[in-house]
Amino acid sequence: MxxxxxxxxxxxxxxxxxxxxxxxxxxxxxxxxxxxxxxxxxxxxxxxxxxxxxxxxxxxxxxxxxxxxxxxxxxxxxxxxxxxxxxxxxxxxxxxxxxxxxxxxxxxxxxxxxxxxxxxxxxxxxxxxxxxxxxxxxxxxxxxxxxxxxxxxxxxxxxxxxxxxxxxxxxxxxxxxxxxxxxxxxxxxxxxxxxxxxxxxxxxxxxxxxxxxxxxxxxxxxxxxxxxxxxxxxxxxxxxxxxxxxxFPPLDEGYEESRETVDESMFIRGLENLAIRKTSEGVGLRSFLEMNLNREDPVDRLVYELYEEIMTDG
CATH class of the missing domain: 3.60.21.10 (Metallo-dependent phosphatases)
Known part of the structure; x- marks a missing residue:
């Protein structure tokens, strides 16, 4: 070249x-x-x-x-x-x-x-x-x-x-x-x-x-x-x-295409980043959850409520 x-x-x-x-x-x-x-x-x-x-x-x-x-x-x-x-x-x-x-x-x-x-x-x-x-x-x-x-x-x-x-x-x-x-x-x-x-x-x-x-x-x-x-x-x-x-091996008979997703959840990768930059007060985690959770979603709301319960008890 x-x-x-x-x-x-x-x-x-x-x-x-x-x-x-x-x-x-x-x-x-x-x-x-x-x-x-x-x-x-x-x-x-x-x-x-x-x-x-x-x-x-x-x-x-x-x-x-x-x-x-x-x-x-x-x-x-x-x-x-x-x-x-x-x-x-x-x-x-x-x-x-x-x-x-x-x-x-x-x-x-x-x-x-x-x-x-x-x-x-x-x-x-x-x-x-x-x-x-x-x-x-x-x-x-x-x-x-x-x-x-x-x-x-x-x-x-x-x-x-x-x-x-x-x-x-x-x-x-x-x-x-x-x-x-x-x-x-x-x-x-x-x-x-x-x-x-x-x-x-x-x-x-x-x-x-x-x-x-x-x-x-x-x-x-x-x-x-x-x-x-x-x-x-x-x-x-x-x-x-x-x-x-x-x-690749043949796709199984009746294989249904699943919703396209990335190979890693952005949420999980975000938690990995937090693990590196963690704070004893949990401030980084609170900010991360506020940015990534939808309070209107029942599962997301439960995750945030669990976080608040843990931080309050601590």
């Missing part, structure tokens, strides 16, 4: 690779080899089309204890292109990006550009346009507005539970964010149609791998998307993949 570009013709977005040496879930194939081939295809496509490659979180399926051979293979693959990598929930150990997680090792080796903080990242030149790229990694918030400061376009990459139509597990509504032209989200594995809210377009290209044995996975065609200035929408580039029946 040639040295990575400093000026680009576009941006290529890669959804949740979930790199892992062992097959996750019900996968029957050589998953480690398959996902590396997909990443190689993505980076080669980015090189050929002169695109900046951005991975939308969850580069790894498990945060730590990945084999050294796997890390070396990723270093060799990433060394020339140096993709930008957003931090996802699977990349963190106990809800934190610690120095001993695999993603931190790649960052220390200089083979990835790590996007671990929320906010503006950098202005890059794309087809002679000044493009501000911002980030909202796992468990952060989108900005209310962004000052453009003379740039031609603003793109935000996210790893969040966004409420796309048909995705009932979403926690954050799509809305116009003044100053942001495009939001490209990871985390939700199933591709979603583009949505427009005012001057902000929302995209969710989906994961380049299929983890779950489900109707959604059976019907999904993994792909990456490319953004170019002036183009209408995003270009979809299919990622080579094996047929569903070669990757």
């Amino acid at each position: 040639s040295p990575r570009a400093t000026r680009y013709a576009g941006i290529l977005f890669i959804g949740d690779p979930h790199v892992c040496a062992s097959p996750p879930g019900f996968r029957l194939d050589d998953y480690g080899r398959a996902v590396m081939e997909k990443l190689r295809f993505c980076l080669e496509t980015a090189r050929q089309r002169e695109c900046l490659p951005i991975i939308l979180g969850d580069l790894f399926h498990v945060p730590r204890d990945n084999p050294n051979g796997l890390l070396v293979s990723l270093m060799e693959l990433f060394r020339d292109e140096v993709p930008w990598v957003l931090v996802g929930n699977h990349d963190k150990h106990e809800a934190r990006l610690t120095r001993d997680v695999s993603l931190a090792v790649l960052a220390a080796a200089g083979v990835v550009r790590l996007l671990e903080d929320a906010g503006p990242v950098e202005v890059v030149c794309v087809a002679q346009r000044r493009v501000l790229i911002g980030a909202a990694p796992d468990w952060t918030r989108l900005p209310d507005r962004v000052e453009r400061n003379g740039v031609d376009c603003v793109i935000w990459v996210t790893h969040l539970d966004l409420r796309f139509p048909g995705y009932e597990a979403g926690k954050t509504d799509l809305r116009e964010i003044p100053g942001i032209d495009l939001v490209v989200n990871g985390h939700i594995h199933t591709p979603k149609p583009l949505q427009v809210r005012g001057g902000t377009m929302w995209a969710n290209p989906g994961s380049i791998v299929r983890i779950s044995r489900s109707v959604q996975a059976r019907d999904t065609r993994p792909a990456v998307v490319i953004w170019r200035p002036g183009a209408e929408g995003l270009e979809t580039v299919p990622v080579p993949h094996a047929p569903f029946h070669e990757v």
Whole structure:
């Protein structure tokens, strides 16, 4: 591969690779080899089309204890292109990006550009346009507005539970964010149609791998998307993949598609974060419950009443 570009013709977005040496879930194939081939295809496509490659979180399926051979293979693959990598929930150990997680090792080796903080990242030149790229990694918030400061376009990459139509597990509504032209989200594995809210377009290209044995996975065609200035929408580039029946056992007869959900409850992940930043007075927990519980829901109301009872008795 040639040295990575400093000026680009576009941006290529890669959804949740979930790199892992062992097959996750019900996968029957050589998953480690398959996902590396997909990443190689993505980076080669980015090189050929002169695109900046951005991975939308969850580069790894498990945060730590990945084999050294796997890390070396990723270093060799990433060394020339140096993709930008957003931090996802699977990349963190106990809800934190610690120095001993695999993603931190790649960052220390200089083979990835790590996007671990929320906010503006950098202005890059794309087809002679000044493009501000911002980030909202796992468990952060989108900005209310962004000052453009003379740039031609603003793109935000996210790893969040966004409420796309048909995705009932979403926690954050799509809305116009003044100053942001495009939001490209990871985390939700199933591709979603583009949505427009005012001057902000929302995209969710989906994961380049299929983890779950489900109707959604059976019907999904993994792909990456490319953004170019002036183009209408995003270009979809299919990622080579094996047929569903070669990757998973057959779905049971009469299998019914369940409601699409993320692999981890945002509520549980929030409690994990609280466990790290806990206070003896329970103030953090009270604030968390007030933000996440619906007092009109009987179950949520019971949870809050139990909290108040415990704190009062204490």
